Amino acid sequence: MSDAPLRLAGVERRYRTEAGELPVLQGAELELQAGEIVALVAPSGTGKSTLLHLAGLLERPDAGEVFVGGRAAGTLSDDARTAIRRTTIGFVYQFHHLLPEFTAEENIILPQQAAGVARGAAAARARRLLASFGLTGREHHRPGRLSGGEQQRVAIARALANSPRILLADEPTGNLDVGTSDLVFGELLQAVRGQGVAALIATHNPALAARMDRVVTLAEGRVVAG
Ligand SMILES: Nc1ncnc2c1ncn2[C@@H]1O[C@H](COP(=O)(O)OP(=O)(O)OP(=O)(O)O)[C@@H](O)[C@H]1O
Numbered sequence: 001m002s003d004a005p006l007r008l009a010g011v012e013r014r015y016r017t018e019a020g021e022l023p024v025l026q027g028a029e030l031e032l033q034a035g036e037i038v039a040l041v042a043p044s045g046t047g048k049s050t051l052l053h054l055a056g057l058l059e060r061p062d063a064g065e066v067f068v069g070g071r072a073a074g075t076l077s078d079d080a081r082t083a084i085r086r087t088t089i090g091f092v093y094q095f096h097h098l099l100p101e102f103t104a105e106e107n108i109i110l111p112q113q114a115a116g117v118a119r120g121a122a123a124a125r126a127r128r129l130l131a132s133f134g135l136t137g138r139e140h141h142r143p144g145r146l147s148g149g150e151q152q153r154v155a156i157a158r159a160l161a162n163s164p165r166i167l168l169a170d171e172p173t174g175n176l177d178v179g180t181s182d183l184v185f186g187e188l189l190q191a192v193r194g195q196g197v198a199a200l201i202a203t204h205n206p207a208l209a210a211r212m213d214r215v216v217t218l219a220e221g222r223v224v225a226g
Contacts, residue, residue, distance in 0.1 A: 003070035005165040005198035006032040006055060008223070010064035013050050024050050026221030027064070032198040034165070037189065039209035040202040041226050042218040048202040049170055051218070055200060056089050056168045057081045069165065086115045090159030090197075092188075094171040096151040098143040104130060104154045105139040108161045115162050122161075129157040133187055149180040156188050160195065167192055167199040174204070185211070 011028040014021050024047040032038055040048050053059045054066055057073050066073045068084055076084070098107045105126045112122035130139055133153040143151050152173060159167060172188060173181035185208050192199045201212065209215050215226030 002031060004031045005034055005069060007067040008055060011054055011061045011066065012063040013054060013061050023221055028221065028223045030216065030223045032200060034198055035196040037192060037199040037201065037212045039212040039215045040200055041209045041215055046218040047221065048218065052168045052170055052202060056091060057085050087162055088165050090164035090167045092156055092159045092169040092172040094174040096143065096155040098151060098154055100143050103140045103142055104135065104146065107154060108158045111158060112161050125161065129160060132191065133157050148176055149184050152176060152184050153187065156191065160191055163195065164197060167197045169201040171203055172201060
């Protein structure tokens with residue numbers, strides 16, 4: 001049995017719509033090794049976000065199984081899935097989703113506290129992470145006082161706060177201008193490579209995809225080489 005950080009086996013997901021059933025994933029297979037960074041490049045509406053939500057244990061598949069570190073997530077309770085999500089999986093979204101009323105540092109402390117880390121240790125790690133993204137001096141700024149690129153750097157630092165084995169990202173630099181996107185994406189790759197994280201990153205940008213280790217796409221509900 002594989003103990004890869006993430007494995008999807010025969011994953012199916014369909015949505016019920018007014019027009020009937022919409023099959024989105026129809027037997028998706030994907031395995032990510034530690035330290036491997038995989039680009040997910042597929043046309044709009046083919047199921048990238050759906051795949052990321054299933055891989056991140058935010059939703060359950062209609063059939064098939066998601067294995068995290070070799071463990072079948074389908075058999076677990078919602079509480080057990082939440083615990084895995086908090087400690088093992090980091091998420092980065094296109095829009096930063098930082099909590100607006102908390103500072104950059106607090107946004108990185110909170111998920112650590114939710115995973116049981118003491119406040120002092122969480123604050124020290126938050127400061128180290130912010131420094132590694134060039135944000136020393138910005139620790140006490142709220143998201144509204146940061147630039148778009150800085151906000152997204154904080155969101156990436158937050159995703160890495162609990163040293164996850166898996167990073168899932170949905171267009172992580174998609175709302176930034178080309179130059180800033182290039183820079184922030186480079187920092188993201190460097191941070192992920194440095195920690196040996198298995199990463200699955202959806203992007204529409206072929207230049208960014210080319211900087212990852214492998215490209216996959218979605219065709220007729222399955223994952224195929226891109
Ligand atoms: N909750 C839902 N209910 C019904 N249909 C849905 C739901 N979520 C997604 N869909 C449909 O499933 C298909 C796949 O959606 P998904 O968001 O996974 O695609 P995507 O590849 O991430 O698209 P994009 O690149 O535009 O973000 C789309 O046709 C979408 O309309």
